[in-house]
Amino acid sequence: MTGPVEVVGIDADDTLWHSEVYFERTERRFRELVERYVDPDVDVAAALVAVERRNLARYGYGIKGFTLSMVEAAIEATGGAIGTEEIDQILAAGRTMLDHPVDLLDGVDETVTALRDAGYRLVIVTKGDLHHQERKIMASGLADRFERLEIVADKNPGTYRRVVASMSVDPEQFAMVGNSLRSDVLPALEIGAHAAHIPYAVTWAHEHVDHDGDIDTLDSFADIPTWLASLT
Amino acid sequence: MTGPVEVVGIDADDTLWHSEVYFERTERRFRELVERYVDPDVDVAAALVAVERRNLARYGYGIKGFTLSMVEAAIEATGGAIGTEEIDQILAAGRTMLDHPVDLLDGVDETVTALRDAGYRLVIVTKGDLHHQERKIMASGLADRFERLEIVADKNPGTYRRVVASMSVDPEQFAMVGNSLRSDVLPALEIGAHAAHIPYAVTWAHEHVDHDGDIDTLDSFADIPTWLASLT
Numbered sequence: 001m002t003g004p005v006e007v008v009g010i011d012a013d014d015t016l017w018h019s020e021v022y023f024e025r026t027e028r029r030f031r032e033l034v035e036r037y038v039d040p041d042v043d044v045a046a047a048l049v050a051v052e053r054r055n056l057a058r059y060g061y062g063i064k065g066f067t068l069s070m071v072e073a074a075i076e077a078t079g080g081a082i083g084t085e086e087i088d089q090i091l092a093a094g095r096t097m098l099d100h101p102v103d104l105l106d107g108v109d110e111t112v113t114a115l116r117d118a119g120y121r122l123v124i125v126t127k128g129d130l131h132h133q134e135r136k137i138m139a140s141g142l143a144d145r146f147e148r149l150e151i152v153a154d155k156n157p158g159t160y161r162r163v164v165a166s167m168s169v170d171p172e173q174f175a176m177v178g179n180s181l182r183s184d185v186l187p188a189l190e191i192g193a194h195a196a197h198i199p200y201a202v203t204w205a206h207e208h209v210d211h212d213g214d215i216d217t218l219d220s221f222a223d224i225p226t227w228l229a230s231l232t
Numbered sequence: 233m234t235g236p237v238e239v240v241g242i243d244a245d246d247t248l249w250h251s252e253v254y255f256e257r258t259e260r261r262f263r264e265l266v267e268r269y270v271d272p273d274v275d276v277a278a279a280l281v282a283v284e285r286r287n288l289a290r291y292g293y294g295i296k297g298f299t300l301s302m303v304e305a306a307i308e309a310t311g312g313a314i315g316t317e318e319i320d321q322i323l324a325a326g327r328t329m330l331d332h333p334v335d336l337l338d339g340v341d342e343t344v345t346a347l348r349d350a351g352y353r354l355v356i357v358t359k360g361d362l363h364h365q366e367r368k369i370m371a372s373g374l375a376d377r378f379e380r381l382e383i384v385a386d387k388n389p390g391t392y393r394r395v396v397a398s399m400s401v402d403p404e405q406f407a408m409v410g411n412s413l414r415s416d417v418l419p420a421l422e423i424g425a426h427a428a429h430i431p432y433a434v435t436w437a438h439e440h441v442d443h444d445g446d447i448d449t450l451d452s453f454a455d456i457p458t459w460l461a462s463l464t
Contacts, residue, residue: 058330060363064296071303072323080316084307087319091304098290130362131292134385153366 003231005194007167008115008224009150009160011178012126012133014200015221016112017140018103021201023066026093030070033086037078047077060153062129067094098132102139107222109142114225116145123148125163125176127155127183155183157190164193175231177224185215196227235463237426239399240347240456241382241392243410244358244365246432247453248344249372250335253433255298258325262302265318269310279309292385294361299326330364334371339454341374346457348377355380357395357408359387359415387415389422396425407463409456417447428459 013019027045034044051073052066059065070090074082116122124146126133133151137143148167152159164174175194178184188195196216218227245251259277266276283305284298291297302322306314348354356378358365365383369375380399384391396406407426410416420427428448450459 055327058327059296060361062296062363064291064294064300068296068299068323068326071319075316075320075323078316080320082316084310084312084314084316084319087303087316088307088312091300091307094300095287095290129292130383131294131385151362153363 003229004172005120005175005228005231006173007121007123007164007169007175008228009123009125009163009174009176009188010112011176011180011184012124012136013128014179015105015177015184015198016108016124016142017105017136022097022100026066026070026097029093030074030090033089034074034077034082037081037086042077044073044077048073051076060129061127062132063094063097064129064132067091067097070094102136104140104142105221107220111222111224112142112145115228118225120228121167122146123150123163123167125150125152125155125159125178125184127152155180155187157187160188160191160193164191175228177218177221181215194231196224198223235461236404237352237407237460237463238405239353239355239396239401239407240460241355241357241395241406241408241420242344243408243412243416244356244368245360246411247337247409247416247430248340248356248374249337249368254329254332258298258302258329261325262306262322265321266306266309266314269313269318274309276305276309280305283308292361293359294364295326295329296361296364299323299329302326334368336372336374337453339452343454343456344374344377347460350457352460353399354378355382355395355399357382357384357387357391357410357416359384387412387419389419392420392423392425396423407460409450409453413447426463428456430455 010016027048030048031044038044048070051069055065055069059068067090071087074087074090112122122145124137128151130151137149150163160176164171171192176184176188177196177198179198179200181197185195185197196218198218198221216227218224242248259280262280263276270276280302283301287297287301291300299322303319306319306322344354354377356369360383362383369381382395392408396403403424408416408420409428409430411430411432413429417427417429428450430450430453448459450456
């Protein structure tokens with residue numbers, strides 16, 4: 001452990017393990033099922049995004065809300081013409097996502113061990129569905145190297161203040177890493193903590209933000225130890 | 233504050249505010265919508281319970297999983313004959329539950345204040361959907377009297393050990409109250425904490441347990457201070 005950081009906060013979905021790729025796959029399946037029932041000029045994907053946004057405050061993040069929005073959008077976009085067979089297949093696609101094995105990103109397992117062995121205290125900070133996130137963390141095999149697990153409804157500066165307080169450190173002793181500028185990087189920087197962006201190949205439309213200024217950006221999870229050592 | 237207890241853990245659904253009554257109301261609506269499509273001898277309510285049990289490990293607790301199971305059961309019980317209009321109404325019933333205002337049980341507001349003013353440190357310990365529980369706690373107006381909020385995926389002895397540790401007390405300084413013997417009372421007693429049962433009018437089928445022995449039982453939430461003072 002070198003530099004000022006004692007506690008490292010790590011995002012989960014698309015930082016520790018793949019997630020968005022399964023949403024994309026399910027959305028393709030949704031389009032196949034729904035497009036048979038609509039005119040070729042109807043943008044089924046846009047209809048789903050509109051329903052998701054309408055439900056976001058109500059459902060929050062996660063696969064169950066996504067599945068409910070798919071069913072609602074399928075009925076709405078087809079004016080009720082879609083069959084119950086297709087709705088059943090949409091439900092099945094949601095269940096498949098929930099049951100999917102955890103698929104770690106490259107370098108995660110070794111790097112988490114290296115960070116722990118270097119003396120950093122590690123905390124997972126993830127939003128989404130409590131039950132599903134707990135299941136994934138248990139299935140990941142990573143849990144024993146983390147001191148704490150924070151599953152939060154939203155990631156804003158107040159969230160990171162609570163995380164830092166719960167680990168009994170000051171913000172400048174805390175570093176956050178993740179694939180979302182909006183959720184992982186900007187609110188952590190706002191409270192005076194360190195943060196680095198590890199972009200994932202696919203970025204969810206709702207997560208996109210424009211930003212100015214220099215943001216520390218890492219090519220891969222395996223670059224975290226070097227980045228931490230570079231902080232002063 | 234008298235007696236050995238310093239921290240009081242309080243369950244939320246059907247202890248602080250009504251919840252099960254809305255599940256019952258929605259289930260009646262589900263039966264009305266589905267029964268039109270099945271023979272009179274088909275037990276639609278039992279079909280829903282079967283689907284809920286099948287999905288419990290996958291969906292966990294909460295309204296979103298309940299709504300997904302209703303849609304699945306509606307299609308399954310009717311052999312796909314139910315219409316998309318009815319499925320849309322099932323989705324709407326789930327949204328109505330999520331959007332329902334928080335309806336505190338009698339005596340909760342005054343008693344929570346009295347406990348806080350008497351010097352007890354209060355923590356909500358609730359399972360269910362993280363996003364929805366946070367919304368309800370904020371909407372309840374009770375949050376300022378609680379030191380901590382623990383939304384957990386399950387309530388077992390390990391859960392209560394973590395809660396007690398997070399409040400920096402010993403189990404015998406912790407008392408848990410709630411409407412579920414299985415979730416609120418028995419696992420808290422198992423770790424050596426105090427616990428009291430405050431039965432609610434309706435008990436969810438999945439929550440039912442048989443038990444032997446003396447369990448402290450309160451008629452209402454307002455009886456908590458007297459119960460705490462009686463502990464030695």
